[in-house]
Amino acid sequence: MSNQKKRNFQIEAFKHRVVVDPKYAEKTWSILEHAIHEIYNHNASGLSFEELYRNAYNMVLHKFGEKLYSGLVATMTAHLKEISKSIEAAQGDLFLEELNRKWNDHNKALQMIRDILMYMDRTYIPNTHKTPVHELGLNLWRDNVIHSSKIQSRLLSMLLELVHRERTGEVIDRGLMRNIIKMLMDLGSSVYQEDFEKPFLEVSAEFYMGESQKFIECCDCGDYLKKADLRLNEEIERVTHYLDVKSEVKITNVVEKEMIANHMMRLVHMENSGLVNMLLDDKYEDLGRMYNLFRRVPNGLSTIRDVMTSHLREIGKQLVTDAEKLRDPVEFVQRLLDEKDKYDSIISQAFSNDKTFQNALNSSFEYFINLNNRSPEFISLYVDDKLRKGLKGVSEEDVEIILDKVMMLFRYLQEKDVFEKYYKQHLAKRLLSGKTVSDDAERSLIVKLKTECGYQFTSKLEGMFTDMKTSQDTMQGFYASHPELTDGPTLVVQVLTTGSWPTQPSITCNLPAEMSALCEKFRSYYLGTHTGRRLSWQTNMGTADIKATFGKGQKHELNVSTYQMCVLMLFNNADRLSYKEVEQATGIPASDLKRCLQSMACVKGKNVLRKEPMSKDIGEDDAFFVNDKFTSKFYKVKIGTVVAQKESEPEKQETRQRVEEDRKPQIEAAIVRIMKSRRVLDHNNIIAEVTKQLQSRFLANPTEIKKRIESLIERDFLERDNNDRKLYRYLA
Amino acid sequence: MERIDNLFYSFANRSSGMIDPEGIETLCSDMEVDHTDVRILMLAWKMKAEKQGYFTLEEWRRGLKALRVDTVSKLRKALPELEKEVRRPSNFVDFYSYSFCYCLTEEKQKSIDIESICQLLDLVLGSQFRAQVDYFIEYLKIQSDYKVINLDQWMGFFRFCNEISFPDLSNYDPDLAWPLVLDNFVEWMQAKQS
Numbered sequence: 014m015s016n017q018k019k020r021n022f023q024i025e026a027f028k029h030r031v032v033v034d035p036k037y038a039e040k041t042w043s044i045l046e047h048a049i050h051e052i053y054n055h056n057a058s059g060l061s062f063e064e065l066y067r068n069a070y071n072m073v074l075h076k077f078g079e080k081l082y083s084g085l086v087a088t089m090t091a092h093l094k095e096i097s098k099s100i101e102a103a104q105g106d107l108f109l110e111e112l113n114r115k116w117n118d119h120n121k122a123l124q125m126i127r128d129i130l131m132y133m134d135r136t137y138i139p140n141t142h143k144t145p146v147h148e149l150g151l152n153l154w155r156d157n158v159i160h161s162s163k164i165q166s167r168l169l170s171m172l173l174e175l176v177h178r179e180r181t182g183e184v185i186d187r188g189l190m191r192n193i194i195k196m197l198m199d200l201g202s203s204v205y206q207e208d209f210e211k212p213f214l215e216v217s218a219e220f221y222m223g224e225s226q227k228f229i230e231c232c233d234c235g236d237y238l239k240k241a242d243l244r245l246n247e248e249i250e251r252v253t254h255y256l257d258v259k260s261e262v263k264i265t266n267v268v269e270k271e272m273i274a275n276h277m278m279r280l281v282h283m284e285n286s287g288l289v290n291m292l293l294d295d296k297y298e299d300l301g302r303m304y305n306l307f308r309r310v311p312n313g314l315s316t317i318r319d320v321m322t323s324h325l326r327e328i329g330k331q332l333v334t335d336a337e338k339l340r341d342p343v344e345f346v347q348r349l350l351d352e353k354d355k356y357d358s359i360i361s362q363a364f365s366n367d368k369t370f371q372n373a374l375n376s377s378f379e380y381f382i383n384l385n386n387r388s389p390e391f392i393s394l395y396v397d398d399k400l401r402k403g404l405k406g407v408s409e410e411d412v413e414i415i416l417d418k419v420m421m422l423f424r425y426l427q428e429k430d431v432f433e434k435y436y437k438q439h440l441a442k443r444l445l446s447g448k449t450v451s452d453d454a455e456r457s458l459i460v461k462l463k464t465e466c467g468y469q470f471t472s473k474l475e476g477m478f479t480d481m482k483t484s485q486d487t488m489q490g491f492y493a494s495h496p497e498l499t500d501g502p503t504l505v506v507q508v509l510t511t512g513s514w515p516t517q518p519s520i521t522c523n524l525p526a527e528m529s530a531l532c533e534k535f536r537s538y539y540l541g542t543h544t545g546r547r548l549s550w551q552t553n554m555g556t557a558d559i560k561a562t563f564g565k566g567q568k569h570e571l572n573v574s575t576y577q578m579c580v581l582m583l584f585n586n587a588d589r590l591s592y593k594e595v596e597q598a599t600g601i602p603a604s605d606l607k608r609c610l611q612s613m614a615c616v617k618g619k620n621v622l623r624k625e626p627m628s629k630d631i632g633e634d635d636a637f638f639v640n641d642k643f644t645s646k647f648y649k650v651k652i653g654t655v656v657a658q659k660e661s662e663p664e665k666q667e668t669r670q671r672v673e674e675d676r677k678p679q680i681e682a683a684i685v686r687i688m689k690s691r692r693v694l695d696h697n698n699i700i701a702e703v704t705k706q707l708q709s710r711f712l713a714n715p716t717e718i719k720k721r722i723e724s725l726i727e728r729d730f731l732e733r734d735n736n737d738r739k740l741y742r743y744l745a
Numbered sequence: 746m747e748r749i750d751n752l753f754y755s756f757a758n759r760s761s762g763m764i765d766p767e768g769i770e771t772l773c774s775d776m777e778v779d780h781t782d783v784r785i786l787m788l789a790w791k792m793k794a795e796k797q798g799y800f801t802l803e804e805w806r807r808g809l810k811a812l813r814v815d816t817v818s819k820l821r822k823a824l825p826e827l828e829k830e831v832r833r834p835s836n837f838v839d840f841y842s843y844s845f846c847y848c849l850t851e852e853k854q855k856s857i858d859i860e861s862i863c864q865l866l867d868l869v870l871g872s873q874f875r876a877q878v879d880y881f882i883e884y885l886k887i888q889s890d891y892k893v894i895n896l897d898q899w900m901g902f903f904r905f906c907n908e909i910s911f912p913d914l915s916n917y918d919p920d921l922a923w924p925l926v927l928d929n930f931v932e933w934m935q936a937k938q939s
Contacts, residue, residue, distance in 0.1 A: 695922075696920070696921060696922035697920060716925065716928075719922075719925050719928075720925055723895075723897065723898075723924060723925060726895075726897050727855055727856075727895050727897065733897065733922070738904065738921075738922060739921055739922045740922075741922070
């Protein structure tokens with residue numbers, strides 16, 4: 014055929030020009046309608062899929078999609094209305110079963126219908142923006158069954174009834190529940206939420222409000238928390254079994270709010286069973302449960318933390334201000350350590366090592382330890398006790414553990430410089446009396462202090478150790494160069510470098526002739542090898558071992574202080590000596606002499622001297638004799654008193670004064686350092702910077718800092734700015 | 746000029762060549778002014794006199810030339826004008842700090858004892874800040890923290906009088922860089938008032 018001549022004749026490929034028989038559509042539709050009926054009546058087996066598919070295909074092709082679609086809607090709707098009626102007719106518990114069954118049927122039918130109408134689904138429906146078949150089937154189910162007036166509310170109340178029954182302990186058909194709930198989910202999240210979840214949550218809230226009220230009236234805190242925990246887990250389990258997983262967080266929020274958040278304060282402060290009682294009784298399980306439950310609600314953990322903190326501060330405060338407990342410093346510090354251990358345990362076992370709780374614990378300790386300004390002294394005494402005897406026989410690792418615990422208390426101290434002063438005093442006494450249990454332990458603690466506070470803190474302490482060692486070497490050299498002295502009394506000298514050791518006023522007394530000759534020999538030996546140095550004998554710090562024979566021939570070795578030795582040696586040349594004679598001969602200062610005589614004449618078991626009159630105190634008119642009747646079951650008798658003790662009031666005042674005096678140059682040095690680098694700085698910032706710089710040693714008092722600034726102004730180190738009186742300027 | 750010099754020598758001590766305390770006393774009685782009067786201090790300021798109780802020729806010349814006087818009676822008549830000049834705010838600060846330094850009699854002396862300070866305060870600030878001066882003097886006499894007052898504290902008090910509302914002290918902020926003695930004074934005042 015030529016295209017040019019016959020213009021009207023056009024071949025259009027792929028288009029069937031089939032004559033449209035108006036009745037064609039009717040006929041085809043009724044076939045399909047019939048098929049739908051059969052499908053709903055469970056008679057699908059007799060149908061030919063291929064035939065039905067083709068029919069549907071043709072209808073769409075021939076532009077009868079509209080008729081097909083609307084027919085589908087009508088037919089399905091009619092069926093669903095029927096189904097609805099049969100569900101409504103079901104009695105009691107069978108209602109849900111019937112609903113479930115019919116739903117399954119509907120789904121199967123829908124599947125088949127969709128398969129048949131797939132062409133329409135793929136072409137007509139997208140073009141016309143109509144709802145696809147499957148979704149249509151669900152929507153129709155929703156509108157005609159679920160939202161039918163007779164079914165909607167009945168369905169909901171049945172579901173809620175079942176949940177309630179399960180909550181009260183009955184066993185329900187979970188499979189059925191799951192299917193029904195899944196049906197609602199399949200119908201769309203808004204159906205699930207509106208037709209089930211929202212009312213479910215409301216009802217649950219009421220239920221748990223009631224539960225919690227009931228429990229809180231009759232349970233103690235621990236039991237209540239157990240019950241709450243149980244309920245919470247129950248709800249979580251319910252969700253996994255038959256609810257939408259997204260409901261978990263919503264229902265747990267309800268339980269948390271009703272059972273925990275609403276009663277938080279009442280639980281925590283419950284008399285005899287609340288948080289404080291749990292802490293006191295180390296109820297780890299209950300505390301752990303409380304922690305896990307409270308962490309779920311807003312302010313839960315902070316509530317626990319606050320109550321714990323104020324409780325700790327309270328007992329801590331009582332501990333450090335209770336005069337009874339303060340009588341024995343070592344006991345006192347042990348109590349502090351025990352308390353810390355207790356709470357460390359609680360935090361690790363029950364509060365899962367929560368850092369914020371650790372911080373609260375630390376700040377509480379820091380608060381109350383510093384309430385008592387003798388804490389630094391007491392901690393040093395505790396360490397002294399341990400290093401003197403407490404650590405005897407303890408393994409190396411255990412020693413480290415104890416020292417680390419002490420360091421932890423040390424860190425809490427604000428006045429670390431006070432601790433340093435006491436530690437130095439006590440260390441000196443330990444070293445000089447040779448009474449330290451373990452050199453390694455001493456060294457280990459020094460290293461820890463150095464790590465914590467820097468080299469300056471410990472350099473003098475280390476100097477003390479060095480002196481001890483050097484003295485040993487010096488003694489060896491002395492005796493090596495004086496072999497003739499090996500027969501006489503043995504002299505042991507510790508040469509102390511003045512700056513390193515705690516300052517003592519040097520008092521000399523009159524040594525017995527044998528000793529003073531020996532000491533002189535040592536002095537010339539030492540100065541021979543160390544020119545330019547000065548030696549002064551600290552007779553108030555020495556000890557002596559002397560052999561004594563008493564009236565009945567009993568022999569003892571007496572370990573005494575140097576002062577005591579001087580006094581005793583006098584009795585080699587006299588049977589009776591008056592107080593005044595002793596004082597004159599020895600030259601020992603009065604208060605020391607009295608103490609010295611008292612320890613030898615008035616203490617049972619150590620009374621190597623006899624006093625007339627036999628009073629407790631030493632009077633200036635007393636007379637002294639050797640106690641010939643002295644007995645002791647030990648050969649070696651210790652009479653000297655060089656042990657570190659809690660300071661008396663006046664001593665404490667003196668130490669504190671010295672500490673205050675020492676702080677002044679440190680504050681000034683800090684001010685000068687800061688001003689030198691900053692040149693100009695305002696008042697508040699200087700205070701802040703100085704405090705920060707010094708806080709590793711002590712807490713600087715702003716008033717004291719101000720005084721030092723004024724002193725520096727007076728000495729022309731600083732000046733005030735002329736225009737802004739808040740500013741200070743560094744004068745080079 | 747010659748008259749000024751002659752006037753000087755009429756009061757000066759023959760051997761030292763300066764007007765000494767005795768000479769000043771004579772001058773004062775000639776002017777019919779008490780020698781403890783504040784106007785004498787003002788005169789010293791005008792002269793920029795260095796040493797308390799003494800006027801050198803140079804200082805004398807300086808002062809009288811500035812005041813444009815050459816006789817005792819003219820000098821006396823010039824005093825009210827001098828006082829007005831000193832009390833002008835622009836000059837008073839200078840006068841105030843001068844009066845402190847003028848009282849430092851020893852070399853290297855930096856502070857003045859409490860007793861003298863109380864007198865000086867009364868003299869210099871009494872007319873202007875009667876209440877503050879009286880209360881502060883009372884405080885200084887009973888406190889024991891400070892035995893002397895230095896220039897910084899002296900100047901601080903003047904600032905205090907000018908800036909701080911008295912006696913309520915409501916705008917006093919102890920966190921600012923006021924000298925410590927004033928912090929303590931305010932504390933004492935507040936304790937008294939409650």
